[in-house]
Amino acid sequence: MSDEQDRALARKGQTAGLVIAGTMVLWLVAPMAARKFGLPGHYALLFDFAALAAMVWALVVIYQMWRARQAQKDNQR
DSSP states (O other): OOHHHHHHHHHHHHHHHHHHHHHHHHHHHHHHHHHHTTOOTHHHHHHHHHHHHHHHHHHHHHHHHHHHHHHHHHHHO
């Protein structure tokens, strides 16, 4: 794998890590903010679905990275 491909995978990994960390922070803060601003309870479900969607996206990106690394190992043999 070339240096450019390594850098692209590293950027993907950083993006996935930031999405996971940011999602967890927002997922913990959102219900408290909703209560503070008096939003109805069903907004909590929307926050949960948004967090779930972000986690699924991050999982897909991590899987893509794993497959790229596996392909790199197979090409080196």
